[in-house]
Amino acid sequence: MGRAKLYLIRRDLETFTGPVTAAELARLIERMAVGFRDEVTGHCGPWIFLDDRDKLKKFYSELLPIVQAASVSGWSSDANEFRNEPTIKGPVILAVKKPDRRLILAAAFFGLAIFAAMIAWVFVGSGELSSRIIGSQIPPASELTALLQTGGEKEFISLMEPQLPRIIDRGNRNHDVMAAWLPFLRAYAFYGAGEIDGFSSKKLRGESGVAAPADCSVKAWSKRWNDAYPSFNAVAKGGPLPSDHWARLLAWDSHWINRRSQSGWIRPRNFYQGCVMAASRAFDSIPAGATADVVRERLALLTAVLQNPGKAQGEGGPGKKTGSGKASVFGLWTCMDSARNRIELDQCLEAPWQNLMQSDYNREKFYWSMLRLAVKARSEGDQASWPLLRNDLQAFISGRDQSDSYTRIDYADELHFVGTINGVLPAVMDTTPLPSGPVKSLTGDIQIDLAH
Amino acid sequence: MQIRMAGVTHIGRRRKNNQDSLFFDEGHGIGVVADGIGGRKGGEIASTLVVDGIRQAFLGSEVIRHEEVTPFLASAVDTVNANVFGFGRNNPEYAGLGSTMECIFFSGDMVYVAHVGDSRTYLYDDGQLFQLTLDHNVENFVDRGLVHRDSLQDPGIRGAALVKAVGLTLRCELDICRIKRRPGQIYLSCSDGLTSMLDDRQVAALLATHSGNLQKAAGVLLDAANDAGGRDNITVLLARVEGR
Known part of the structure; x- marks a missing residue:
């Protein structure tokens, strides 16, 4: 056989x-x-x-x-939606010499159908057509967007839930429909389980997020947190940083993430935000206690900053934040993330963190924070802060890679923005005020708003 | 499940040097094939940088869990790409150098393939051969609507011309695919020196005859490509999932 x-x-x-x-x-x-x-x-x-x-x-x-x-x-009701099948089948040729009334009516009908199709096509760009294709039960994209932007996540989820299989099915067969619905599928995933059954994790992730784990589902994070639990204390006290996603995520630079908005994302605004949301949700299953709370505090701050960018700048300051975990390495990272100026950043070198600053990585992270302040000074035309930041950054940048050695977050665009060419910062800063809003468009579909 | 690997690389019959590079580590279930482009010396350097770079990244990492494989591969290729690109930029005589890359990595019950260019990875399962990777060439990209022919700088460009390679541009997009492994499967990664000389059915027939001895199978494939003309360098990497 x-x-x-x-x-x-x-x-x-x-x-x-x-x-x-x-x-x-x-x-x-x-x-x-x-x-x-x-x-x-x-x-x-x-x-x-x-x-x-x-x-x-x-x-x-x-x-x-x-x-x-x-x-x-059944699950595909579109026998005529095959790639090579004509969308509109031509009428049967009638052996008539003169057009009769029925033919005129048929022609009028086809004319109307084509007109309706053209009207529908016009709506493709706004995503309205895809709502109509999916079904009348689901509100148009504009309404869903408004829900996401005004904190109506629960209503959003309840509206999306029953339509998911149809959306995914149609999206898988039509690129335009998928493009229109992808932001909502992502929002649905990251306000929930961080994944959608039967939906490609690669599509959910998109092209960015190289520094993030491939799987940012709540399930994956639950496993990571549970596996990592015994290591929390050692890392918090300044022990070697593991090459594990949980510790890398805690070291993420929330400002870097906040600066990036990506097309195809509404809420969260990019994959990193979604990943933090899922990690945070997964951490809820870790029982309270001194060991876990040190991590919980850092995670809570990351989440809060990502959901409310103003928090990072407005409520920062090394003296104000953190509770029991303040003296930990996570507290140190929060100190650096929260610093609003060079004076506040320098306070992160002092007690209770001076010993932790012996670590190569913590010193590196200090300079990435300084780069953030340089970006801020550059975008605000702050001539007073610039010389100090420039001198210190100069030595740091020279001859090193442009990405964070631990988190792998790539600062090439920030370095380019503050003016490095081959690792050399300009001596004089251009003080021309920059326009508000996204001030630089990165390659591809990511926009960086350096005002953040 | 244990992985057995065997690989060979050969200059072929027409070329003056071997611009292909090969690395594999049977114990850790990782293998890399690279086919350099960009002149005699440049191609050799590029493929060596690719293979060495991936090997270094792998040796320098701790245990890579299955969920970390994709970021690891993406990050390793990023670094390698920057090195090759930087080498070309700093050495104008090698400008335009680059390399294809096939990296096959066994983790848990999955097999990951990172792919850039027109080298290929195949799955041979139950006597049947399936090409896993999509050649990153003009013909495929135009066919799939990823590139409009009108947008090509030279509309008459050959269909086989590469669209992607490691080190050609500042950022390198790669395909990373994964498949569940099963005992008895054989994965074949190779440079186009093999596939331009033998069609898939010839490859499948040779694997069917020699699949019991991987080292021999690799040698037989190489010899067959040379017998068919050996117009390019030939590299063959075979990995079999044991346990049947």
């Missing part, structure tokens, strides 16, 4: 399912574990999108009935 022919399924050039037999593939499609925007390949064959009927017929004709059956059976 010959071997069964196998197929491999690929989603987003990222994850594979299989190899599976045709029967197994049929079951996967039925269970919606595989969608029509996924690709399939067979032995020594090319990759074909499952919705590409022509190529499927050419290369894997045995799969065509499976896909067709699924397309008319």
